[in-house]
Amino acid sequence: MAERYFQHTFGNGLTLLAEQMPGMQSAAMTLMINAGASTDPVDRSGSATVLADLVLRGAGSRDSRQLTDYLDSLGLQRSSGVGVYHTRFGCAALAAKVVEGMAAYADILQRPHLPETGFQAGRDLALQAIAGIEDEPRQKLLIKLREWHYPSPYGRTAMGQKEHLEKLTLDLMKADHTDRYQAKDSIIAFAGNVDFARLKEEVETQFGDLQARPQQPVKVMPPPGNYHFEHAKTEQTHIGVAYASLPETHADYYTARLAIEVLSGGSSARLFTEIREKRGLVYSVGASYASLKDQGSILAYAGTSNERAQATLDCLITEIHRLNEGVEKDELERAKIGLKADIIMSGESTGARAGAIAHDYFMRGRIRTLDELKNAIDAVNVEKVNAYLKANKPGPFTIVIVGPKELKVPT
């Protein structure tokens, strides 16, 4: 590895990653714990989300109020959230403050107070968030599309289910914390104006005692797939289409990925020019690549008026099929330039890089350098893409509609 990138796995299984970006004043941290929506206990969907809120309500020597006061006093811009595989805590600030804040995050992981009142309030918020989805049909569509397309439990929403949340108790939360807030396969990543040797010492001090615990294997069930209609009294019809692609770790990943960029990468990509600009069918349309650990997917979305919904769905499916007739050299060239521009821009953001190296390590067990990414994109040519598209017809499709009227699925 170049001197910019570093990794080290401690005895308890926690991995430290770092990207030194000496031109920056700031640093960002991403902490990924193996508590994701897919590892929520089967009858307690949403547990990780409630827990991610609860651990912030006091930890170590600080009560809830003191903890948020302290983190704000360091100037940490913070985020947290639950994904398919992980609960993620992130922060960014002046580099020295991020390092200083690490001890508080060690408290949050290992010594949270888990107070009863905080649990009740946090669960209430989670229930409110679920109720709020009814007012956001677009978000509802994206949740349902994953639910119907991904193998269970990978398609579960981290928001959980109302009935499951109602059954949660503080004791269950405490048990869940012990089981899943542990060291094995957890990741702590830093990017910015940091020094790896110093980080290693500090992470060992703060997280060296984090226990490693055996993780339950996940029982995977095939997805429902096919067609799902969710009735909603909306002004717009929200359309989702999903189908399989290569996993991100596949040797041909960038070949498949660049084909999708031709479909939906920039303003000159096909979905935008054909469906929005030429035909004026939709205000919003797009398709993007999404990866589980060993399965890639294409998720496409369109939001349109109820009258144009059927034409939009037909047109979307047509464009997806037409992609497999092949791409032009020019459109591929633009797609390559677009992806490389994304890499350059993210290379100037400590937050983006901390997230990216953590994701890389989770997916591949190592960090990819920015040069490696650029070279992988440059190695793709129009012959490779067209051979791939010819050999891999899209489908079967999972189609989800949220709106007032069912649509006819194109054959």
Place this chain on the structure above:
Amino acid sequence: MAERYFQHTFGNGLTLLAEQMPGMQSAAMTLMINAGASTDPVDRSGSATVLADLVLRGAGSRDSRQLTDYLDSLGLQRSSGVGVYHTRFGCAALAAKVVEGMAAYADILQRPHLPETGFQAGRDLALQAIAGIEDEPRQKLLIKLREWHYPSPYGRTAMGQKEHLEKLTLDLMKADHTDRYQAKDSIIAFAGNVDFARLKEEVETQFGDLQARPQQPVKVMPPPGNYHFEHAKTEQTHIGVAYASLPETHADYYTARLAIEVLSGGSSARLFTEIREKRGLVYSVGASYASLKDQGSILAYAGTSNERAQATLDCLITEIHRLNEGVEKDELERAKIGLKADIIMSGESTGARAGAIAHDYFMRGRIRTLDELKNAIDAVNVEKVNAYLKANKPGPFTIVIVGPKELKVPT
């Protein structure tokens, strides 16, 4: 000015701004034209939005398709939008590509094709966007809150009105383009790995012929204010509260601004801790400062279940009033650290800096350095804030509710 910051106004009234950030590979451009929602002709609200779409549908030697292909082939990450005062075009990429793309933006401003088919399609999209708002009650609330709180026409939404959009014609668009896409008081700002001398030459070449045209004065009418209820069959009630603050250009701006950061700056700020964390009333709550050219406002938002809506509104108004009893030294200190952290993070983003220097120039006629911002924040102390709060009671309030049931306005 330090060597990092540059400004120059050309003979036609266009101002070039630059912030040289030599550590970066990228650059960002922000182009602000005096075509905002507030200068839309009175009976053609939404005109600037349709025009901002239409000018991208072919310009100079390139038709619509060739233009988007070309901009994508430069790897430009682009954005455009219409605000209260301006239509804004932005892009970011490798610095050399941003400079290269300038000629295409000169075409877009001065030599757009304004095709009839593109006009029809663009207007249709604008009408769809308006219809879509019915599915997004939170966004609807924020639009209505500005409409009821700001003096007209500053509170108009850039999305326009259905009846107005339907009356637009291509000839009206052409006339509007001639009137408003002009040089006087327009701004072009760059931040990143750029050289000011080179930029100045290129901007002069590309935009030197942009005509200066007299701008119509805006006729200002007092806002409706008070209380407005917008019935919607939603699962949540969306609550907006607005009241006056100091304009951004006022000497005491940071005093007023830091008081609002104490109310709603970070996780330890009052609205979040009192209304969300302690009382669990809302999933989402916040207040932020917003500035017109000569009027500052505080806009507060809360989204909650219909049952808790009244309690939430009461609690929100109580916290706003309680702020004026004064702030603690510690909370002010955290607010100062938080704002300074924002400045540090944005100082590492070419896109954020290009936008910030353009905004500064529009508001003040000059660029503020990052050090100037930090010093202005450091100069605020708890005595100043509390004296300001004591002398400036909040209100009168503009209160807007979007939801199924009217609420009682607290007295």
